[in-house]
Amino acid sequence: xxxxxxxWDFSSPLISLWINRFYIYLGFAFGFSLWICFxxxxxxxxxxxxxKTTPKASQNLMTNGYISRPxxxxxxxxxxxxxxxxxxxxxxxxxxxxxxxxSLNLPVAMINLKDYDPDDRLIEEVTSKNxxxxxxxxxxxxxxxxxxxxxxxWLEEAANDFRFGKTYLKGMRxxxxxxxxxxxxSHFNTVGKxxxxxxxxxGAHRVMTRGEGDGxxxxxxxxxxxxxxxxxxxxxxSRLQALHKGERKHCGGNCKKGKCESNQRGSEVAEPGSxxxxxxxxxxxxxxxxxxxxxxxxxxxxxxxxxxxxxxxEDLGKIMDHVKKEKxxxxxxxx
Ligand SMILES: Cc1cc2nc3c(=O)[nH]c(=O)nc-3n(C[C@H](O)[C@H](O)[C@H](O)COP(=O)(O)O)c2cc1C
Numbered sequence: 001x002x003x004x005x006x007x008w009d010f011s012s013p014l015i016s017l018w019i020n021r022f023y024i025y026l027g028f029a030f031g032f033s034l035w036i037c038f039x040x041x042x043x044x045x046x047x048x049x050x051x052k053t054t055p056k057a058s059q060n061l062m063t064n065g066y067i068s069r070p071x072x073x074x075x076x077x078x079x080x081x082x083x084x085x086x087x088x089x090x091x092x093x094x095x096x097x098x099x100x101x102x103s104l105n106l107p108v109a110m111i112n113l114k115d116y117d118p119d120d121r122l123i124e125e126v127t128s129k130n131x132x133x134x135x136x137x138x139x140x141x142x143x144x145x146x147x148x149x150x151x152x153x154w155l156e157e158a159a160n161d162f163r164f165g166k167t168y169l170k171g172m173r174x175x176x177x178x179x180x181x182x183x184x185x186s187h188f189n190t191v192g193k194x195x196x197x198x199x200x201x202x203g204a205h206r207v208m209t210r211g212e213g214d215g216x217x218x219x220x221x222x223x224x225x226x227x228x229x230x231x232x233x234x235x236x237x238s239r240l241q242a243l244h245k246g247e248r249k250h251c252g253g254n255c256k257k258g259k260c261e262s263n264q265r266g267s268e269v270a271e272p273g274s275x276x277x278x279x280x281x282x283x284x285x286x287x288x289x290x291x292x293x294x295x296x297x298x299x300x301x302x303x304x305x306x307x308x309x310x311x312x313x314e315d316l317g318k319i320m321d322h323v324k325k326e327k328x329x330x331x332x333x334x335x
Pocket of ligand 1: 138182188
């Protein structure tokens with residue numbers, strides 16, 4: 001055997017590669033253009049795919065090729081019934097209300113204010129989508145029952161503390177029923193009034209006017225504190241049902257200062273031509289008046305800021321403009 005034939009000669013394939021280099025370049029160029037064409041086709045296909053052409057709203061309806069129902073929006077996630085009671089009447093009313101609400105298929109919690117620390121917990125209600133009902137009695141000199149003393153003290157301090165501000169409880173929804181007796185004249189239902197006022201001052205949204213239970217059968221609007229409560233409860237339940245359905249409330253076109261937003265928002269729910277007010281984010285008629293005390297009548301629409309002693313700088317500017325304009329109108333004109 002020739003030993004020379006056993007050894008590899010690397011030079012000959014390299015030389016042949018060099019000679020055929022143009023064919024190699026051509027092969028690469030062909031492969032590259034094939035790859036580009038392939039990419040273009042893929043991109044075109046993606047553009048035409050149903051995912052891109054289907055509107056987002058319809059896409060949300062489709063899951064794995066099946067049409068699914070749109071996610072149901074939750075307007076009310078539950079009801080919390082807070083009570084402040086000494087001799088048990090408010091607690092009894094809380095139980096009655098909880099039982100009456102069982103038909104609404106909503107989680108209902110009864111909370112003794114004695115066991116509740118507003119410092120830790122009240123802020124939860126800003127985002128909870130709960131509706132909070134407060135049933136609170138008034139005692140000697142307009143004081144709360146012992147069980148609600150800390151809650152009321154905290155709430156009063158927070159409402160008057162600028163660090164909390166007037167939006168601290170923005171998003172929380174509430175209604176108050178106060179228990180009292182009108183024989184106590186100036187202290188009649190003070191605690192109910194105050195709780196309602198302080199929550200309002202902290203920016204919480206009053207879903208209905210405060211109820212006043214009067215143990216004085218001569219003066220009680222419905223004849224007794226029980227009857228007052230029954231009337232309030234009926235109204236509260238129907239209000240809750242409406243909120244639960246996400247219904248908007250008719251403002252009757254009485255919105256002051258042209259602030260009615262019913263024409264501007266939410267046409268998807270509002271019936272055509274109806275004059276309605278958005279329920280959740282802004283303050284409605286019941287919400288407007290800070291110290292309103294009515295049993296049945298709806299309080300008139302009054303702007304939150306107008307009844308608030310603190311005026312925004314922006315509003316101050318508007319007021320000044322208005323005053324200037326009025327002064328100019330009053331000035332005697334030279335003839
Ligand atoms: C000693 C005493 C003092 C009261 N002081 C007031 C008062 O100042 N203002 C008021 O509106 N009601 C007052 N009431 C009436 C209670 O608020 C009323 O009876 C209420 O229904 C009691 O609720 P409760 O059983 O849940 O504690 C007083 C009642 C008692 C027994």
